[in-house]
Amino acid sequence: DHGDLISLKSMSRMDGPRFLEGAVFDNKLSLQWTDEAKQYSGAVWRMHDNGDGTFSMECLGNWPANRWLSVKNNTLTFAETSDRGLATRWQITRDEGAGVTIRNADTSGNPYLTSSPATGSVSLASGTGGGNSGTHWQIFKQKAFNPAIEGKWSSVESLPTAPIHAIQLLNGKVLYWSRFVDANDAAGSADGVAKGSSNTYLFDPVTGSSKAIGNAPVDPYGSSHTFLADGRVFVAGGFIKPFMGQKSAQIFDPATNQWSRTSDMSWGRWNSSSITLSNGDIFTMTGTNMNEGDLTYTPEVWSATTGKWRKLVELRDCGGGSCTLMSPWIHLAPNGKVFVSGANQATGYIDPNNGSW
Template structure:
């Protein structure tokens, strides 16, 4: 794509999102004139000044989206991948360049060449050097187009809807490049998501009275954006069906004594249809209304005080008629003074060091291995909660900022650690709580500072994330086989994962990455492939 003529001084920033599935020798990302060319050289971010080609870091992983940026302050050229520094800075001396802005292909005269073999999005060109924080902010800020506007077309503002079913209709217009679905909020209820793009969503079991409906566009990761819409309306009983439903509480029985979590159960019927059933304890709703038979709800009696309580249940039909059952009296008895039921706090314990533990690992013998920031492995201790005793169990590796998990034989495995801020070590340390002894295992292929260690179903251990050194993340996962005492790098699964990656084994043996990225994904260690799952609600 060819754009307007652009003047770039010695200080500038070029950036874009790229998806590079095939990786060829010379692929232009952004070009300004002849002497400002940002391209991928066999997947490696490279900048051409016209006189020299300056490459940064290693080749990026193909087959997935990456944010790439090149920043010049006039004397130093820096590259960033996904917001992190990529490769070593390069010294340059550039003058002002004026030329045509071109995206996705190089240019020689009237002939295009060196095409980008993939997809480019969110291109930005700045006539100044952005700081790393600004690069990260721009990376997460979509290029704006026409505003995305949601319009609620029904119910109309001020309308009265008959019955307990409200059909909300809407349209979304403007820039739809980020639009994925709609979030709808009825009064103070939790969000309802309409995912099928048909412009209609039905709310069932809506009580009689005034209501407020709000709709807002949402991205695939469930973040909201654009222009929302709000309408106020009322619901009333449909006069075509004046007969209310019948309802009775069938469990628990009257005068029952309850503890723990119990199931509340009702029977309800109507001459047309029951829209929903809501249980109440002492007039306070228990959870959300049940909108499908059997009519039940769990009640944690620990949320109520010991003593007498009253349970009722209310049924609503599709015409919005309501009926409340006769009250049932029960007694809650959870023995709140019994430590065997609710537990208890012990006395404050003296701590053996001024620094609190940063890492704590529960051992198979109910003792706790711990080490802190200041003393690393040299200050490792084993705490016996039964006796309060602390036993020194030092090791030579600095274990601050390590990752850890438990092996199948009950030993703890501690991977990586601290050489300096954001600079990891490749050490693998094993701890046996029975012998209270450490042993060194094979080093990892990559130094890691704050990695994540995950025990796999076959007893192997997956290492992900962490930093090798400042600006260089350990993007390649690797697996430790305790039987062979060997680490194997999963080179095909190389991708950037932030520190403290939240990794959980799923029933099918794949590993779920729940964060800190908003985009969650699964790793199949057998095929060394990542699969996007969806956006997290937690950002």
């Protein structure tokens, strides 16, 4: 039926992989051992009824490429669309057994889809053999796609600026901001706005619209951000110029769409990382400081009770770990410590009470 999701299994007598798989990124077909029963596996196909006794077969492989099974110069390939003239029409005929044959309706000579499990290959044949030959296939119907359950991509939304930073708020809206272009930027830089312009917006996914709100008191480009316990957004550091960071910390309140300042850190931080601790305090580490290019090696913790920062111990050597990288990957571990998972291969924990690694 139109829109059905299926997988196709070769009925060949030969041993080997049997499920038809489309590798849309390089326009090739092959056989694999399982259909994986996943919505967007390369072995899952969507059938489109053309209304003339033929179907077009759309490969649901995970790749933005041509998807329509086609024949060109007597070779299997993928077409960009299912338009007539691109040899994407296939006739599916039930055979004398439990299978079907699949014939390209736009091709003469070798129109039949055939398989060789021994080599894992798929090609075209001039005719069909017996019921156990490679030109015979079993159809397995996959679970129907239900966007209400599984979701789907919308059309591309047009935004007023490039969201270099974006945070989904607890009310479902998305706070995002860009950066200000400066003398070092090419004219018309696509990811920035002119100084003095609005660069901070709220995106409403319900209406698909963006609303300009007041810019942060201090340029937050290159900052790190996390949530306070009450849903406000905490932003640490910011931009002076490339590799030179602000000491500022500021808070965005979604209830009022207003920014406010809190106490400054001891050092500037550009491209730092921040995370909310189990007690509601904020842990911030690394980033380049106000001495251009110098890394801030000492983590700091902001108290949600006092609004003040306390310095931890300097971390210059963490056994090849990521405590000296810009924007390290950090997570709150169940033991209350900060787990640093990358980007270096070595990983480890930082104790936010004393800063030990």
